[in-house]
Amino acid sequence: MHALMLPHSSHYDEMLLSSGAVRPHYQGFAEWLQAQTPEALSRKREEANQRFHRVGITFSVYGDESGAERLIPFDTIPRIVPAAEWRALEAGMRQRVKALNAFLHDIYHDHAIIKAGIIPAEQVFTNAQYQPAMQGIDLPDQIYAHITGVDIIRHADGQYYVLEDNLRVPSGVSYMLENRKMMMRLFPELFARHAVGVVDQYPALLLSTLRQASRIDNPTVVVLTPGHYNSAYFEHAFLAQQMGVELVEGRDLFVRDDHVYMRTTAGHKQVDVIYRRIDDAFLDPLAFRPDSMLGVPGLLSAYRQGNVILANAIGTGVADDKSIYPYVPEMIRFYLGEEPLLNNVPTWQCRKQEDLQYVLEHLDELVVKEVHGAGGYGMLIGPVASEAEKQLFRDKLAADPAGYIAQPTLCLSSCPTFVEAGIAPRHLDLRPFVLSSGKDITMVPGGLTRVALKAGSLVVNSSQGGGTKDTWVLED
Amino acid sequence: MMLSRTADHLFWMGRYMERAENLARLLEVSHAISLMPRSHNGGAEISAPLALTGRLEDFQSRHDGTEPAQVLHYMAYDLGNPASILSALRSARENAHAVRGKISSDMWMSLNASWLEGRKLAEQGEDFQWFFDWVKERAHLFRGATYSTMRRSDAFYFLRLGTFLERADNTARLLDVKSHLLPDQQSADSTDYYTWSTLLRGLGAFEAYHETYRDTLNGKRVFDLLLLREDMPRSLRACFDEIRQALAQIQGDNGRPARRLATELNAALEFTAMDEVFDEGMHPFLRRMLGEINRLGESIQRAYLEAA
Numbered sequence: 040m041h042a043l044m045l046p047h048s049s050h051y052d053e054m055l056l057s058s059g060a061v062r063p064h065y066q067g068f069a070e071w072l073q074a075q076t077p078e079a080l081s082r083k084r085e086e087a088n089q090r091f092h093r094v095g096i097t098f099s100v101y102g103d104e105s106g107a108e109r110l111i112p113f114d115t116i117p118r119i120v121p122a123a124e125w126r127a128l129e130a131g132m133r134q135r136v137k138a139l140n141a142f143l144h145d146i147y148h149d150h151a152i153i154k155a156g157i158i159p160a161e162q163v164f165t166n167a168q169y170q171p172a173m174q175g176i177d178l179p180d181q182i183y184a185h186i187t188g189v190d191i192i193r194h195a196d197g198q199y200y201v202l203e204d205n206l207r208v209p210s211g212v213s214y215m216l217e218n219r220k221m222m223m224r225l226f227p228e229l230f231a232r233h234a235v236g237v238v239d240q241y242p243a244l245l246l247s248t249l250r251q252a253s254r255i256d257n258p259t260v261v262v263l264t265p266g267h268y269n270s271a272y273f274e275h276a277f278l279a280q281q282m283g284v285e286l287v288e289g290r291d292l293f294v295r296d297d298h299v300y301m302r303t304t305a306g307h308k309q310v311d312v313i314y315r316r317i318d319d320a321f322l323d324p325l326a327f328r329p330d331s332m333l334g335v336p337g338l339l340s341a342y343r344q345g346n347v348i349l350a351n352a353i354g355t356g357v358a359d360d361k362s363i364y365p366y367v368p369e370m371i372r373f374y375l376g377e378e379p380l381l382n383n384v385p386t387w388q389c390r391k392q393e394d395l396q397y398v399l400e401h402l403d404e405l406v407v408k409e410v411h412g413a414g415g416y417g418m419l420i421g422p423v424a425s426e427a428e429k430q431l432f433r434d435k436l437a438a439d440p441a442g443y444i445a446q447p448t449l450c451l452s453s454c455p456t457f458v459e460a461g462i463a464p465r466h467l468d469l470r471p472f473v474l475s476s477g478k479d480i481t482m483v484p485g486g487l488t489r490v491a492l493k494a495g496s497l498v499v500n501s502s503q504g505g506g507t508k509d510t511w512v513l514e515d
Numbered sequence: 516m517m518l519s520r521t522a523d524h525l526f527w528m529g530r531y532m533e534r535a536e537n538l539a540r541l542l543e544v545s546h547a548i549s550l551m552p553r554s555h556n557g558g559a560e561i562s563a564p565l566a567l568t569g570r571l572e573d574f575q576s577r578h579d580g581t582e583p584a585q586v587l588h589y590m591a592y593d594l595g596n597p598a599s600i601l602s603a604l605r606s607a608r609e610n611a612h613a614v615r616g617k618i619s620s621d622m623w624m625s626l627n628a629s630w631l632e633g634r635k636l637a638e639q640g641e642d643f644q645w646f647f648d649w650v651k652e653r654a655h656l657f658r659g660a661t662y663s664t665m666r667r668s669d670a671f672y673f674l675r676l677g678t679f680l681e682r683a684d685n686t687a688r689l690l691d692v693k694s695h696l697l698p699d700q701q702s703a704d705s706t707d708y709y710t711w712s713t714l715l716r717g718l719g720a721f722e723a724y725h726e727t728y729r730d731t732l733n734g735k736r737v738f739d740l741l742l743l744r745e746d747m748p749r750s751l752r753a754c755f756d757e758i759r760q761a762l763a764q765i766q767g768d769n770g771r772p773a774r775r776l777a778t779e780l781n782a783a784l785e786f787t788a789m790d791e792v793f794d795e796g797m798h799p800f801l802r803r804m805l806g807e808i809n810r811l812g813e814s815i816q817r818a819y820l821e822a823a
Contacts, residue, residue: 092631093624093627093628093631094620094623094624094627095612095615095623095624095627266613267609267612267613272612276615276616277616279616280615280616280617285517285518285521286614286616287518288520290520291518291519291520301518302518302519302520303516303517303518303519304516304517304518304519304522304669304673304765304766304767304769304819304820305516305766305767305769306767306769308516
């Protein structure tokens with residue numbers, strides 16, 4: 040028997056009501072859980088840890104001098120999503136990603152949404168992520184974001200909200216796949232009792248998306264990594280291997296006559312599609328940061344000539360920027376003529392005087408984020424912040440209001456999770472991965488569930504001690 | 516066809532794993548010989564691994580004298596010594612990490628675990644003999660995982676190139692150190708018996724010697740076995756043959772000079788008799804061989820591994 044600490048009624052729990060009753064889609068799991076001894080489950084967790092270490096599913100932490108590699112803590116209680124909820128999420132993400140691609144094409148071509156007065160021009164053109172070099176370049180099927188990671192949370196009202204669209208180099212999909220592999224290894228009997236949607240086909244879908252991104256018939260695809268000291272290197276190597284394509288570093292590639300080649304033991308070979316896991320700024324030292332050793336000199340020129348495809352395209356960052364995020368519902372209406380299916384989080388844009396006023400007056404209730412921040416760094420969580428932290432942000436807001444947005448403190452939903460004291464509710468989010476090609480938009484049923492392991496914490500990022508769970512989308 | 520950088524990592528992954536095993540074998544031999552009753556020779560014997568790996572000066576700058584335990588610790592566990600076993604395990608693992616998509620997960624897990632566990636054994640200060648046996652077992656395990664799971668593609672052959680180039684180098688160096696012990700005629704001296712039997716056991720060739728010659732141990736035959744016998748997996752001849760075969764399998768025309776050199780070396784040993792080696796002198800012969808191995812390595816480097 041396991042004593043499950045009950046969730047607080049102030050937020051939504053994926054498995055339990057605050058009375059302790061189990062939600063219908065968790066019934067089967069709850070029965071199974073109660074039939075296991077704590078010792079057996081603890082052995083399984085130990086087995087999982089050892090295996091992750093052996094397989095080397097680790098990440099390196101920036102600033103850790105020892106260069107040690109850490110495991111992202113893995114929790115063996117899955118996050119279960121009912122079939123009907125997933126269908127709604129899937130339709131919403133499809134719509135959203137379609138609109139975001141249309142937006143990117145528009146701002147690098149005719150600027151219709153700006154001319155229509157829906158988004159202020161300066162919000163786009165003065166954005167650091169906007170790449171003037173992309174103006175007027177025609178991409179096959181007008182796809183900019185081939186791979187999108189959509190961060191979704193569930194609020195206390197039981198509704199899903201999109202927190203962020205990751206259109207640059209979203210990571211984490213390897214953990215989605217490895218977590219599933221691990222759960223099936225540890226608890227095969229659970230999969231016999233539940234119809235869990237299959238996610239294994241993701242690398243095949245990704246490869247087909249990348250191949251379709253090119254106008255060429257049988258394109259040569261590669262994965263471009265910053266190298267094996269990068270924190271996400273495991274994922275780069277994993278995806279390259281699963282797709283059966285070369286994993287290259289910048290120094291393996293060179294540009295001649297506006298075509299990209301890789302250096303091989305049998306001479307040069309032309310490269311047609313690059314799934315790049317390097318930020319825009321590091322792609323080409325001739326065009327962007329001249330001190331970058333990670334990129335390929337001349338790559339931008341080859342790209343502009345249409346001789347190589349980059350996935351994602353250069354300059355997608357402008358569309359997932361926190362200052363553009365508030366406009367996504369408008370984009371959906373403008374480009375698709377549809378009402379948004381997924382909720383956006385209400386957002387105050389501190390660049391607007393009246394919004395800034397409101398934010399300063401309600402600092403206790405709000406989350407303030409840097410517009411260009413990522414990874415959970417540089418944000419203020421009002422309800423738990425100290426007076427000194429709040430003062431720091433008041434100063435920051437006064438100095439650079441346009442650099443910040445604020446949102447209500449969303450109560451991320453929780454899910455029972457193994458902690459030292461037993462099983463307790465911990466907050467989590469969900470990142471499904473959406474693949475876009477000219478033909479269709481596809482995704483596997485599932486995603487990466489990240490969980491904040493500290494009691495009460497809302498920060499799920501692995502760089503700040505977050506863990507992960509397997510995500511089960513049930514089939515009807 | 517594969518990336519030059521990938522080939523380079525595979526080549527060095529093979530070399531470092533082979534190096535770890537050879538070091539364990541070498542240290543085992545030196546350790547055993549230094550324990551002989553006639554221990555006035557023990558000091559020289561235990562410092563042989565330092566001289567062989569070019570670390571004598573560095574060791575002396577850090578330690579007074581050559582206590583066997585200090586030498587063994589420095590050569591087995593010290594990560595500050597790039598020529599130690601643990602450093603080799605780390606380098607093998609680092610190279611594998613950079614190409615983990617190109618090797619089977621069995622191979623990767625075996626190398627990764629060797630490094631993780633090896634580091635733990637070093638921290639615990641595990642008994643040396645036990646550690647050497649463990650290193651040999653890890654090498655066997657990696658080899659087994661490689662042979663039974665890796666596709667026979669260019670990646671496999673670059674790995675073998677690294678392995679056998681390292682082994683050829685090691686065998687030649689090891690024999691060179693012992694060449695001064697070679698008597699002109701059969702010796703019944705018990706010290707020599709101990710030296711040769713320890714050497715053979717260290718190289719896993721003790722049983723093969725007796726099966727091949729059905730006679731008492733003698734230095735000349737030990738050299739014959741480890742230089743010219745093509746059926747001995749650690750002999751110089753067998754290493755050249757493996758390198759020649761691996762080069763023949765790699766696609767493309769880049770490697771012609773390397774292939775020619777490997778074929779020449781293999782043929783030279785095939786048609787050489789021990790008497791001719793002795794006429795040249797064992798030490799000059801082995802120095803010449805080490806030079807050729809070095810040349811072969813450079814030519815492989817130029818043909819495949821350097822950025823085009």
